[in-house]
Amino acid sequence: MPLTIYNTLTKKKEPFETVEPGKVRMYVCGPTVYDSCHIGHARSVVIFDVIARYLRATGYDVTYVRNFTDVDDKIINRANQTGVSSQDVAEKYIREFYEDMDALKVERATLEPRATGHIDDIIRIVSRLIEKGMAYSVDGDVYFAVEKFSDYGKLSGRKLEDMEAGARVDVDERKRNPFDFALWKASKPGEPEWDSPWGKGRPGWHIECSAMSSSLLGETIDIHGGGKDLIFPHHENEIAQSEAAFDKPFVRYWIHNGFINIESEKMSKSLGNFLLIRDVLKNTHPEAIRLFLLASHYRSPIDYNDRVIQDASANLEKLYTLLMRTDSILDSPSRASDRKNGEWWLRFCDAMNDDFNTARGIGIVYEAARAMNRMMDEFPSDPSDADKKTLATNRCDLLKIGSVLGILTESPGQYFETEKQKKLNQSAIDPAVIEKLIQDRAEARKSRNWQQADAIRKQLEAMQVILEDRPDGTIWKMTS
RNA sequence: GGCGGCAUAGCCAAGUGGUAAGGCAGCGGUCUGCAAAACCGUUAUUCUCCGGUUCAAAUCCGGAUGCCGCCUCCA
Numbered sequence: 001m002p003l004t005i006y007n008t009l010t011k012k013k014e015p016f017e018t019v020e021p022g023k024v025r026m027y028v029c030g031p032t033v034y035d036s037c038h039i040g041h042a043r044s045v046v047i048f049d050v051i052a053r054y055l056r057a058t059g060y061d062v063t064y065v066r067n068f069t070d071v072d073d074k075i076i077n078r079a080n081q082t083g084v085s086s087q088d089v090a091e092k093y094i095r096e097f098y099e100d101m102d103a104l105k106v107e108r109a110t111l112e113p114r115a116t117g118h119i120d121d122i123i124r125i126v127s128r129l130i131e132k133g134m135a136y137s138v139d140g141d142v143y144f145a146v147e148k149f150s151d152y153g154k155l156s157g158r159k160l161e162d163m164e165a166g167a168r169v170d171v172d173e174r175k176r177n178p179f180d181f182a183l184w185k186a187s188k189p190g191e192p193e194w195d196s197p198w199g200k201g202r203p204g205w206h207i208e209c210s211a212m213s214s215s216l217l218g219e220t221i222d223i224h225g226g227g228k229d230l231i232f233p234h235h236e237n238e239i240a241q242s243e244a245a246f247d248k249p250f251v252r253y254w255i256h257n258g259f260i261n262i263e264s265e266k267m268s269k270s271l272g273n274f275l276l277i278r279d280v281l282k283n284t285h286p287e288a289i290r291l292f293l294l295a296s297h298y299r300s301p302i303d304y305n306d307r308v309i310q311d312a313s314a315n316l317e318k319l320y321t322l323l324m325r326t327d328s329i330l331d332s333p334s335r336a337s338d339r340k341n342g343e344w345w346l347r348f349c350d351a352m353n354d355d356f357n358t359a360r361g362i363g364i365v366y367e368a369a370r371a372m373n374r375m376m377d378e379f380p381s382d383p384s385d386a387d388k389k390t391l392a393t394n395r396c397d398l399l400k401i402g403s404v405l406g407i408l409t410e411s412p413g414q415y416f417e418t419e420k421q422k423k424l425n426q427s428a429i430d431p432a433v434i435e436k437l438i439q440d441r442a443e444a445r446k447s448r449n450w451q452q453a454d455a456i457r458k459q460l461e462a463m464q465v466i467l468e469d470r471p472d473g474t475i476w477k478m479t480s
Numbered sequence: 481g482g483c484g485g486c487a488u489a490g491c492c493a494a495g496u497g498g499u500a501a502g503g504c505a506g507c508g509g510u511c512u513g514c515a516a517a518a519c520c521g522u523u524a525u526u527c528u529c530c531g532g533u534u535c536a537a538a539u540c541c542g543g544a545u546g547c548c549g550c551c552u553c554c555a
Contacts, residue, residue, distance in 0.1 A: 011484095032553080044555040073553065156550080162482055163551070181553095205553050227555030232483095234553080258485090259555070261548090268554080295503080296493065301486080301548070308492060311504050318503090321517065351494090360494055363502035370502095370519080377511090377519050450513055457515070468516045477516090 003058075003353045005223075006299065008231060008254035009155055013355055018222045019252065024055050024062045026223035027213045027251075029230055030112070032069040033093035034078045037100045039275040039289075039304060040260050040267060044227050046290055046406070047257050047298045047356075049106045051225070053404045054352050066109035067212050068094055070116050071192055071202050086192050090114075100277040104286045105406045111216055115208035119194045122203045122211040125245050126183045126196075134244040138174045140186030140199040146179045149240045155254060156232035181237050183207050206237040210250075214242060224251040228258055228299075258301045275304060285419065287407040288313040294358040294405055315366070316407065317419075319398075322369050324412035325376060326395045330388055344368040344397035348404075358405065365405075368398055416477070423478035429463055438467065438474055 003016040018024055028048045031041060045066075052064045070090035079086040094114075115122075126142050129135035135144045146152045146160060153159050160179060172178070182204030187193035193200040203211075213221060219242070226235065235254065242250040259266070262273045280289060292312035296302045344364060351360035372394050379387055402408030410418075424431055437456050444452035457467055464479045 029555085031555080038555080040555045042555085069553095157483060158551075159482090228485095229550070229554055232551065257555070259549075266549085266554095299485090300493090303492090307504085311492065315503065318517095325518085357494075360501075363494065366502055373518050374520090445513085448513075454514060466516065469512080469514095470517090475516095 001350055001353045004355055005253050005255065006355045007252075008256050009251075011157075014253070016253065018060075019218075019220055022059070022061055024060045024223065025065075025217040025221040026052065026055075026062065026225065027065045027067075027209070027217055027221055028109075028224070029209060029226035029234070030066040030068050031093070031097055032072050032074055033090045033097065034072065034074040035093060036096055037277050038267065039262075039277060039280055040227070042100070042104055042277050042280075042289065043260055043293050043298075043302075044225075044257050045101055045106055046104060046293050048225050048255075050294065050358060050405060051223075051255070051356055052109070053107065053406070054356065057400070057404050058349065062110070063217060064109040065111045065113065065212065065216050067209065068097070068112065068114045069205075069208055070094070070114045071208075072115075072205065076191055090116075096278075100281075103281055104277065104289060105409060107406075113212045113216060115203060115212070116192075118208065118211045118215060119203065121215045122184075122207050123194075123196050125207065125211055125214070125241065128245050129183065129241065132244065135183055136176070137184075137198045140184075140201055141174070141182055142184035142198055142204075143175055143180040144183050144237070144241060144244075145176055146181070146240065147177050149244050151243065152179075152240055153236065155236045155239055158232065158236075179233075181206065181233065183241070206234055207241060209234075210238050210242040210245070213238075213250075214246065219246040219248045219250075221251055223253045223255060225255040225257070228256045231256055255298075257298045261301060261303045263305050264303055284309055285313060285316060285415075287409070288316045290406050291316055291362065295362055297355075297357060297359050319365070319369060319408060320410075320412045320415045322373060323395070323398075323408065324416070326372065326391055327412060329376060329379070329383060330392055330395070340393060340396070342393050342397040344394065345400050348397075348401045352404070361401065361405070365398065365401055368394060368401075372398070420478055423464070427464055427478065429465075434460065434463070434465055434476060438476060441467075442474065 004013045005016050006013045026048075028044075031037065048064075048066070052062050055062045068090070071086065075086050075089050079089045082089070126135065129144065130137065130142065133145075134148045135142055137143075160177070163179065184196060184198055184201050184207075185204055186199055186201045192202055194202060213224070224235070224238075231254075239250050261267070262275055265271060265273060267274050288309065289312070292304075292308055293302075295308075295312065302308075344367075347364045348361045351357045351364060354360070372391065375387075375391060375394070383391075399408055437460055441453050441456040444450075444456065460467060460476070466477045466479055468475050468477070
């Protein structure tokens, strides 16, 4: 099955055909850098990270642009509140964004431009829109005239006449239509500003994306993505600006991800339930967060709560347990060396080709895991080379899928060690005490003193320590 | 008021015309000195409800109920 993508513009799944065969040009709206990133940002960034990885894994040459909007009212407000410059605010949160996304194992985009790096492009487009009569300037501000763009509303499915003028829009006498939006804003004293044909000022919201997208990727691009909330007005306005300026379709496929609720409630500042990525990372493995984010379809709303995070964590552990087991059987755990596309990879691609159905893809991962465990259960104590080869091929598929989802990137040993360490730090139990008890138990077992051995097991259980007796010795894990 | 979405087992979640993936939890079993891990079996005659179309519907159409989102520079 060829790749199909649900296009917000047409409200249908469509076969994916790029402007230039084999090449994908995609642009995803990055953050306005005025505050720390929350779990909702993580969802959007991780989803498009996976989309880019998948397109590359299936042979596309992908140019992925994710911007930073680093000049904006919210940044200026933040700067005024905290008494630092807008640039400092932006720098701080760009730095945080990278810290958070690196921790979540998000790959860097091909290009990560900043709005302030494209002021010339912005001015050029705004001038052009004025020349074409699609925009007008008033007192140093420039507005886009929505009535001049006949397709206005085609993305969000709204009609200007339906949008009850003035209902929830500030009435501004200087605007010809209440939905006209600012392309350029005259600066007030102390605000960031650039010279322009309309006087000193700064870009309005939407225009920076049109500028960066067209200058870095071209006037028609393949994919433009972002959160659902951006459909209106942000993306609607981007279409208006870009298509009015260039007279070409702006974007072929619009992709929008759904939102995250917290305990069934919308995240909002007023409810105080904004979950920052850095806080979630304190207690949850980054790959478990990715697993949680990808376990539902990207357009569905999802709920964040302890239960689903525990599920994701348990599932991740299950997969690393499997990898550890395969590695104990395989002499040299082949990595990308065995590049053959096995059954699991092909089935995974089938799922992903259906509008990036990661939920189904993850289901296939678990099926593969079960099949591999079963295979190993049935192995003789000294498995043949043919057995090992089959296992290695399966393992290779699993890791290849993992490299698209951004999971299973650690060695199992490393994974279990860091998880253990993290839980130990939280529980304040001395590992030396645990090791000592395990030794005592080993001796009790040697002398077949089962009562003593079980007593120690119980004692350790009370300390959140679970024992696992293996042929080559006893290992231990911390619970939750 | 306008636009849109969702409703599948105790929980999470795929499935958009051909007879209900997967995960968690539960129960029974294999393995184990006991466990753990792993595996096997089992758990929705049925997809919010009512009509309709069809040889065939969780899937399409109409209606009802419930929940949610956007229309405020929120991912």
